Amino acid sequence: MSADARRLDPVDVVIVGGGWAGSIMAKEMTEAGRSVVVLERGPDRGTASDGAYPASIDELEGNFRYRLFQDLSKHTVTIRNNSQQVALPYRRMAAFLPGEGVGGAGLHWSGVHFRIPPDDLRLRTRVIEKYGAKFIPEGMNLQDYGVTYEELEPFFDKAEKVFGTAGxxxxxxxxxxxxxxxxxxxxxxxxxxxxxxxxxxxxxxxxxxxxxxxxxxxLPAANASRQYVNPYGAQMGPCNFCGYCSGYACYMYSKASPNVNILPVLRRHPLFELRASCNVLKVELDSDGRRATGVTYVDAEGNTVTQPAELVILSAFQFHNVRLMLLSGIGKPYDPARNEGVVGRNFVYQxxxxxxxxxxxxxxxxxxxxxxxxxxxxxxxxxxxxxxxxxxxxxxxxxxxxxxxxxxxxxxxxxxxxxxxxxxxxxxxxxxxxxxxxxxxxxxxTNMAYRDVYLDLDPTWKDAHGQPLLRMTFDWKDNDIRxxxxxxxxxxxxxxxxxxxxxxxxxxxxxxPFDTRQYQTTHLGGGAVMGTDPGTSALNRYLQSWDVHNVFVIGANAFPQGTGYNPTGMVAALAYWAAHHIRTTYLAHPGPLAG
Amino acid sequence: MGIGGLRFTSSRRQFILGLAGAVACGTALTPSGRAAAAPYRPQFFNAAEWAFLVAACDRLIPADASGPGAVALDVPRFIDRQMDTPYARGEQWYMSGPFVQGAANLGYQLPYAPRDLYRHGIAGMNAHAATRHGQPFASLAPTVQDGLLQAAEKGSLAFGDIPSVVFFEQLLANVMEGAFSDPIHGGNTGMGGWTMLGFPGARADFMDWVDQYGAHYPLGSVSISGERA
Structure with missing residues (x-):
């Protein structure tokens, strides 16, 4: 597919997706002296263009015409309740509202900013300790994250300081x-x-x-309770309780977003380049499929372009990360019949x-x-x-x-x-x-993971670039209903x-059954989860692909279970955690960080 | 509540005014019922469709003791203007085939954009009214209109391959939007919808009100363009 693609000069790091995870990783990699290109599928966005008062606080445009959200006409998913059904396209926004454009879901989010409960990180171990292995229902793929709260604590702390979190x-x-x-x-x-x-x-x-x-x-809130300057020098104003958070760019500069808290600094960095309206088609792998060589994307003018890079970081929204792995052949796709394979496994919701x-x-x-x-x-x-x-x-x-x-x-x-x-x-x-x-x-x-709830590629429907849509097989289970x-x-x-x-x-x-017509939450998770066993996780505990060591995948896709908390705080902490290990270990010694 | 004699008369009067305006190619009404200076000429809907739209809006949000109805709030004008947006052309929806029908909970699967749903749905409602009652929807008594709308809501009608519930939900959603969105979009005239609800609109600054617990907010609504209610 990429034979006719224009080939650009190599960069050190290419990052797919310009939301929280991508912005954090870009900041960290430029601090490490690496050249970084961020490819964002949607348009460039900022407070001046998307959050200016009073035009921005238009409920019709914000919450009912989905101004800041994914353009479903080009890309969507198909959904079914079980593997006997034909999955049908999610044609109109309803059950969940993925973002698009610079800032990603981090621009239109509400701001609830949690640290995950320590027990959630080792839920399988904890449940077995307390109630015995038989307590886990048949068909539930209950797993640990492979990382502890104590290990993540410095990165929760760092993220809260960057976000200006009030609590x-x-x-x-x-x-x-x-x-x-x-x-x-x-x-x-x-x-x-x-x-x-x-x-x-x-x-x-x-x-x-x-x-x-x-x-x-x-509730811990990334909505500033006072004027605040974060460690990067980015400024926030005090929240005035205007009521226009979810679905809007904050006109008060009060709600944390990549656009307010990181990008103003990053955009000035000589090693950083942001390319908006660039849709990544796949990660390119070398001939034995063990190493990524870059990514191929379609730019704003419709040209197919290959960007070579030493390190590829996928930091798109949860299900886009999973789909890119499937489209690129990174990791073994999940097979629900055998409960084997890892990409698409443990797809969870809230x-x-x-x-x-x-x-x-x-x-x-x-x-x-x-x-x-x-x-x-x-x-x-x-x-x-x-x-x-x-x-x-x-x-x-x-x-x-x-x-x-x-x-x-x-x-x-x-x-x-x-x-x-x-x-x-x-x-x-x-x-x-x-x-x-x-x-x-x-x-x-919470929403637990089940053997017959998963993600794979749809056999019928395609996106605007002719690539298969992602297929969601999802339903509510009795454990979660009780x-x-x-x-x-x-x-x-x-x-x-x-x-x-x-x-x-x-x-x-x-x-x-799960009803796609009613808004539930946009807190989708799993599908390419982290862990310590390559048989049940697509990523090691540093969010590095087990199979392709120079691909890191940052996002709620890493959660083995759907948590009771909002995911962003955990995603940000995982981004800083992964970046720390890339900076302290991987860059000097590229290779698997976990054996 | 709301369909008592006096309120019914009031609602009916506005409905007739709205319909008369429609026949004369549009007269926008202010909340007080005065004819505005510039009559509104629908751009998308033809005269028969417009008559249906005005009549249906008047039943979905009637004028009553709670506040103004959809006709006084210019909801038909809002919907007509919406028809000239990417949304109404279906450009925000995934509209690639094949179009396969499945379980209702898997969502909308028809090849029709909102503009198509209005065209087919209104024709279907009027055809149904003519078959059952010998007249188009707009000429029927309000209680008969309510019966038809209820039948559409329950999904007991079909307009070709469009179940009536699909058209009804499209219409109801747009009526709500028209009555309660910023007046910049052509509805919620005079911010009458917001005032009735107690929504301050674009004030969007409650720094000094957030901890005044349980008290009534004293300031009226403002719109994006700076109107004050």
């Missing part, structure tokens, strides 16, 4: 220092910024959760349901006020913070009020309480009452303590 710690260096999450591990330092103020609904939730006996804490609580009609909940990462959560039913023994499921959910700013079209779509018509006068009255006097509580849960239903019941306890006028608890239903 309240619980323990710093083993000492209890604040009212943070009592289940969170010790930190080496405080958050760089104090927690955001609670919006009213979060304040009510905090009070009620305490009354119900839980342990509420402020198991989120949102419940609604109606308060006294005199109480104005002001749902348009919000910060994307702000809110109050409790972790009493997340990770291994509770005894799963009598419950008989693996996994858990943090529970939270994360009021990111509910806007008018979204309110109209949400409508009134269950049973209210979807249009006409009854809808109007119910919708207005709900918007003004209700609040939303999420159970933001987990969701158990945790959602706890939301009922909180609602009661709030003095709710009416409560609608949304639980996942047994036998109801």
């Amino acid at each position: 309240e710690p619980y323990k710093v260096n083993g000492q209890v220092v604040g009212k943070g999450n009592v289940f969170s591990p010790s930190r080496s330092d405080h958050f760089p910024l104090p927690a955001l103020k609670d919006v009213y609904t979060a304040y009510l939730f905090r009070k009620a959760a305490e009354e119900a006996g839980f342990h509420p804490y402020s 198991n989120v349901t949102t419940s609604t609580v109606w308060l006294d009609p005199k109480t104005e909940t002001n749902q348009y006020i919000g910060a994307g990462g702000g809110g109050v959560a409790f972790d009493d039913f997340n990770s291994e913070n509770f005894d799963h023994g009598p419950l008989g499921f693996v996994g858990g959910s943090p529970v939270w009020v994360n009021q990111a700013g509910v806007k008018a079209i979204a309110a109209a779509h949400s409508g009134g309480p269950p049973g209210t018509p979807r249009w006409g006068s009854a809808w109007k009255a119910g919708m207005i009452d709900t918007y003004r006097h209700s609040l939303r509580i999420d159970a933001h849960g 987990m969701n239903r158990y945790v959602v019941d706890k939301i009922g306890d909180v609602a009661k303590a709030m003095g709710a006028r009416q409560v609608h608890l949304t639980r996942r239903e047994f036998g109801k």
Whole structure:
């Protein structure tokens, strides 16, 4: 395919994807003195062009015409619930909203910025220690990450300082220092910024959760609570709770993004080059397939171009990374019949349901006020913070009020309480009452990996460049449904303590298949996971391909299970972790970092 | 609530005004019901389609005690303008074949862009109205119109290979957008949708309001172009 491609002068490092992972890796590689080219499929973006007030805060364009999101007309995926079905194209945005353009999902995200719970990193080991190997359901590919919290801690800390993350710690260096999450591990330092103020609904939730006996804490938010200058010299302004985070470039320079926190510095670096509107077709391998020689892409003018490089870093969105590996022949594709092969294995999602609580009609909940990462959560039913023994499921959910700013079209779509018509006068009255006097509580849960849930290439449908679409085979499983239903019941306890006028608890239903038509979350994961066993992971614990040592693959694709937390904090920490080992070991001695 | 005698009369009056405007090639209404200076001429919809659109909008969001209806908010104008966007031409959707129908939960699989759905859907609704009731949709009594819309919503009609629920969902989604998006797009006239809901629009600065718990926000809506409600 690349015989007629124009061949450019070699560079040291070529990076595919200009989001958080790609920007972090580019920063690290230029600091190491390497020449870097970042290839981004979408357009160049920045605050001035995409986040200028007031034109940018247009809900129709932002959340309903998907201004910052992937152009599905050119690239999408196919989806089915099981391998007996014909997977069909995801033609219209709904269940998940991948980004496109410089900044990637890091431009349109909300800002919830977590460190993964230590037990989640070694979940298989932990479950077997606590409950025995028989506790793991048949068909669940439960795995460890191969890296510990202690190893990652310096990189969580670094990412928080780059992002300007606001939060309240619980323990710093083993000492209890604040009212943070009592289940969170010790930190080496405080958050760089104090927690955001609670919006009213979060304040009510905090009070009620305490009354119900839980342990509420402020969500860690990459929405600056004060003016901030990060270690790179990039500047952030204080968040004004405008309510336009998710789906928007922040006009206040308050929400962390690659565009605000890294690229302003990187763009000035002489070793850095960004090429937007360049769609990578494949990673080129040498004749024995053991070493990458560069990548081939289609540039903005439609030319096919090969960029030779010593090191190839895939840092596109989770499923694009997996697809590029499959298209390039990096790693053995997963075979669900034999549970063998690694690329496409352990495709995971996140198991989120949102419940609604109606308060006294005199109480104005002001749902348009919000910060994307702000809110109050409790972790009493997340990770291994509770005894799963009598419950008989693996996994858990943090529970939270994360009021990111509910806007008018979204309110109209949400409508009134269950049973209210979807249009006409009854809808109007119910919708207005709900918007003004209700609040939303999420159970933001894990999704385990299963043998028959996976990614591969679709046999029928193609993208704009004639390459096969990625095929998702995914459905909800009983273990995860039981987990969701158990945790959602706890939301009922909180609602009661709030003095709710009416409560609608949304639980996942047994036998109801994954529905691509309804927004769930964009927190897709797995498919090219990290680990210590090349038989069950595509990447070693440094996110290096087991098979092609000069290819590193950075992203939520590395997660063996879907976590209860938002993925970005973990992706950023993994990027710094991988970069550290590339800089300290790989560049001097190129070769496998794990044997 | 909302279909009491007085409110019904009010809704019906606006509906008739809207329809009359349509027949005369468009009269935009302000929230107070005054005819605006420049009558709106639909660019995409023909007279029969426009009459359907105005009538259907009036049923989906009727004027009532809660606030203005879709016709006063110029939702038909919004939808007509949307028809001239990449979205309505299907340019934001993956529209490569083959088009294979499957389980509903696997999502939309028809080869039609929103413009096509409106063309076929409105023709289908009007044909159905004519067969069942001898008149186009816009000429029927509101309760009969509601019955047809409910049938479309339940998916009990089909317009060729387009299930009625597909057309209904397209229409309802665009009606919501028109009533509650920034007026820059042609709907939500006078920010009447936002005012009814209590949404401040482009104010987008709650630095000094975030911890004033439970209190009513005192400032009216503003739009992107600087209008104040």
